[in-house]
Amino acid sequence: MIHPSFIVKVKNSLLSFVQYGCVIHCFFEHIAELAICVGPSMEPTLSSNDVIVTEHLSPMFKKFNYGDIVVSKSLNNPKEFVCKRIIGLPGDRIYFNKIQIVPNGYVWLEGDNRENSTDSREYGPVPQGLITGRVICKIWPLKEVMMLTVKSK
Template identity: 55%
Template structure:
């Protein structure tokens, strides 16, 4: 009898663990998550080891705007994520860089650039980025604590 009660409580405990794991997974996959930024491409706005709070809803509903900082899959290496600012939306004409003439951002794409233009591999190198590669929009920096601030442009 004691053994059956123990088994029942153990199964109940594991049921709660599975439920919380599912809720956590869905939250991080569909609502938002935390991302650690690395590399110099977004300096001085963001520095290496800054932790960012991001949301996944705006990219899914195509509610991104010029000036938003986004996390996207790298167009040149799908195993790597990049953190860049949207500087061009579909239909925008982008001034030529590196001896490339002006370019119009095609429908379904955005033009991404790092804030540190002298040290950033971005759309100036690989061209417009498909909106489908954008994973999330950055809301705010949460670490380091003395630099907590909103990073939305509205």
């Protein structure tokens, strides 16, 4: 026969596990998360297999600065994400082949590796609503750990 105190301990342990799981889920969903970079578009700043930390508060409040590196849903495939740098904010004039004005609610994104990046030069301004995170630091590889935030003006 199972002792009642054992059942209480199991129940309390399961409840704690679920509570901690909910807190962790909420943290990764709304505050910050880890991501792995794929592709050469942000070299030399970020390379394939670099691990970065992104925060979700800037996109939630639409607080972006020139030079911020952001993670956005891909315009070509919404199941994929891209990592690019903000070059233009709403109202900016971008000179690429012709003058483009970044509309309100959009940003202009470009990869640091301009010769090997599919970005706003190809698909135009990106809706701010597609941005899911702002990169705050690179944590892997360890010898290249660095902060990647831009000072706000």
